Amino acid sequence: MTTILPECDIPIPQRQPHIVCHDPENMVLPMCNVQTVPGDMTERGCTFAGCRGVVGGPVKDAIQLVHGPIGCAYYTWGTRRNLSDTKLHRKYCFSTDLTEESVIYGGAKKLYNSIIESYELFPEGKAVFVYSTCVVGLIGDDTEAICKQASEKIGIPVIAFHCEGFRGVSQSLGHHIANRTLFEKVVGTQEPEITTPYDMCIVGEFNIDGDAWIVKPLFERMGVRVLSVFTGNASYNDIPPMHRAKLNIVQCQRSSTYIAKMIKERYGVPYINVSLFGMKQTADALRDVGKFFHLEENAEKVIAEELAKYQPMIDHYRKKLDGRNCFIYQGAPRAWHWMGPMRELGIETILTATTFGHKDDYEKIMEKAKAGHICIDNPNALEIEEYLVKLKPDFFIGGLKEKYLTYKLGIPFINGHSYEEGPYAGFEGFVNFAKDIDIAVNSPVWKFINKPLEVN
Numbered sequence: 032m033t034t035i036l037p038e039c040d041i042p043i044p045q046r047q048p049h050i051v052c053h054d055p056e057n058m059v060l061p062m063c064n065v066q067t068v069p070g071d072m073t074e075r076g077c078t079f080a081g082c083r084g085v086v087g088g089p090v091k092d093a094i095q096l097v098h099g100p101i102g103c104a105y106y107t108w109g110t111r112r113n114l115s116d117t118k119l120h121r122k123y124c125f126s127t128d129l130t131e132e133s134v135i136y137g138g139a140k141k142l143y144n145s146i147i148e149s150y151e152l153f154p155e156g157k158a159v160f161v162y163s164t165c166v167v168g169l170i171g172d173d174t175e176a177i178c179k180q181a182s183e184k185i186g187i188p189v190i191a192f193h194c195e196g197f198r199g200v201s202q203s204l205g206h207h208i209a210n211r212t213l214f215e216k217v218v219g220t221q222e223p224e225i226t227t228p229y230d231m232c233i234v235g236e237f238n239i240d241g242d243a244w245i246v247k248p249l250f251e252r253m254g255v256r257v258l259s260v261f262t263g264n265a266s267y268n269d270i271p272p273m274h275r276a277k278l279n280i281v282q283c284q285r286s287s288t289y290i291a292k293m294i295k296e297r298y299g300v301p302y303i304n305v306s307l308f309g310m311k312q313t314a315d316a317l318r319d320v321g322k323f324f325h326l327e328e329n330a331e332k333v334i335a336e337e338l339a340k341y342q343p344m345i346d347h348y349r350k351k352l353d354g355r356n357c358f359i360y361q362g363a364p365r366a367w368h369w370m371g372p373m374r375e376l377g378i379e380t381i382l383t384a385t386t387f388g389h390k391d392d393y394e395k396i397m398e399k400a401k402a403g404h405i406c407i408d409n410p411n412a413l414e415i416e417e418y419l420v421k422l423k424p425d426f427f428i429g430g431l432k433e434k435y436l437t438y439k440l441g442i443p444f445i446n447g448h449s450y451e452e453g454p455y456a457g458f459e460g461f462v463n464f465a466k467d468i469d470i471a472v473n474s475p476v477w478k479f480i481n482k483p484l485e486v487n
Contacts, residue, residue: 033059035405039413043070050414053397053404060393061408063385066200072411074432075386077196079103081205083162084111085286086213087192089237089262090270091115094149094156096125098142098174099164103196104128112240112449115264119156125149129166139172146181146189157267158188168195188267190216201387201409203285203363210289213270218294221271223258229324230258232276234302235287238263240453245460246307249337253321253329261287274298278323280305280316282456285363285392307456308365308464309372310338310345337458345375348465351473353377355425358418360384360410360433361447367395369428369447376465378425382418384410412436426472441480443471 033054036047048062067073076084079099088095088111097104104126113121127133127141146159159181163174174191182189194208223230231250236243243263250257258276259269273279279291279302291302303323305316314334321330356379359366366383373380383396384407396406405422407414415433419440427437430448437444445451451467454460 033057037414037417039411039417043068046071046414049408051406053400053402053406055402058397060390060397061388061406063393063408064200064203064387064389067409071409072413073409074411074430075200075409076202076205077165078198078202078205078208079162079164079194079196081202081286081387082192082194082209083160083205085202085237086206086209086262087160087162088121089113089115090158090160090265090267091117091120092155092157092266094119094125094153094159096127096145096149096159096161097164098127098138098145098161098172099129099166101126101128103164111237112453113237113263114241114244115238119153123153134166134170137170137172138167139177142172142174142177143181146178147184150185150187156187158190159185160190160192162192163195165196168193168197188217203387203389206286207289210287211293214290214293217267217270218290219271219274219298221268223272223275226275227256228277229255229326230276231255231278231280231320231324232259232261232273233257234261234279234281234291235283236260236263236307236456237283240450240455242307242454242456242460245454245457246313249313249317249333249457250320252333253317253324253326255320255324255326261290274300276300278302278320280320282307283364285387285389306368306371308368309375309461310342310458311375312368312371313457313461314338341458341462344462345465348462348469349375349377351469352465355379355472356381358382358384358422358424358427358429359447360386360407360415360427360429362386363388363392364395365447367392367399370396370399372461372464375461376468378468381405381422381424382407384408384415386410416440426468441477443474443477445471 033051034047035050040046045068051059051061104124127145129138178189178191192212194205243260247257259273281288281291281302281304284304294300303319306312317330321327359380363385366385370380382405426443428445428447434444455464
């Protein structure tokens with residue numbers, strides 16, 4: 032038997048197929064990408080969260096307008112640290128503030144007026160992104176027609192995203208909706224001023240705590256021109272010419288492989304999957320890109336320079352972390368992106384969990400896992416608590432929702448969602464990652480904890 036039913040899930044035995052203990056001789060993947068079991072206090076986000084919060088939100092000069100109740104717009108403040116170099120991005124929240132009256136009479140007029148007003152307040156906006164929430168899906172506002180009318184009025188693109196929260200089983204569908212919307216309505220609508228034989232797009236890189244600012248220069252030092260980053264620190268005008276790239280590389284393979292596939296099918300642009308976390312994986316990504324563009328020598332030069340600078344630092348942290356183990360809980364790909372880099376630090380990952388992982392995510396986890404590794408799909412807080420207590424990992428990488436639970440159990444915690452002191456990508460970022468793990472695990476504060484809390 033490789034599936035497990037934790038004690039906390041006895042009232043909802045349907046959770047058993049979602050939790051597995053890895054057996055290489057009889058590999059079973061967790062059941063995934065299905066509706067949450069009723070009664071399970073899931074930590075999943077909704078389709079709107081995936082569309083606005085992950086893919087559309089990082090576009091730095093688009094007015095991000097939430098068409099729905101104010102509570103949905105509240106989500107957009109202070110969520111992910113998608114850094115940018117503009118004053119507009121992440122500092123303001125726009126909402127149509129639908130109320131009960133809007134449910135009865137419709138929210139079309141409010142939407143139109145909100146688009147016009149937001150542009151008048153921030154004329155530096157290059158586009159308006161309109162996100163439909165659950166209420167809009169129920170009352171049936173014709174957002175496409177309203178956005179077209181408003182666009183003609185203000186003279187910039189107004190893009191409607193049909194990402195009502197009740198659609199799909201998790202925020203993963205929101206990624207797909209955002210990808211398809213931007214592909215159909217934006218990609219290919221403008222040509223780049225110039226093209227080169229070495230044009231490339233970095234897809235699925237959202238500049239969390241400055242990740243894009245670390246990895247983009249690595250490729251540029253090789254002689255590659257990064258035509259666009261999708262969508263970290265991206266301007267709206269960076270997206271239309273993506274169809275003229277010679278290659279797309281895909282970092283987040285759960286949120287953005289969709290658009291890379293669509294661009295390949297329509298425009299013939301190939302793509303390769305990469306991981307830009309850890310020394311080896313980042314070096315492999317540079318080598319793959321170097322091979323594609325016949326810039327192998329340039330790639331090796333950049334790798335050698337980076338390793339000479341940062342490998343001694345990684346060796347230093349490995350001495351302090353060797354023999355530790357951890358529990359990684361992330362949205363999806365970062366769970367397996369980080370398993371290899373952990374081993375570079377001498378750390379074994381004994382548990383993984385994802386909020387919205389698909390089959391291919393769990394296949395990649397199992398490829399890297401040792402026998403006895405516990406893997407959980409869409410965990411609830413009680414499951415996380417039970418396994419933290421039972422297996423007592425040396426540290427836990429999760430999101431902010433889990434931070435204080437972990438501390439109360441006497442276990443060091445690292446914020447893997449928006450980072451502690453990132454960036455974490457690339458060679459330099461991996462040093463930051465290792466440093467944050469060291470600070471968490473080897474902090475003297477743990478000496479003052481007499482006995483960790485236990486599950487009641």
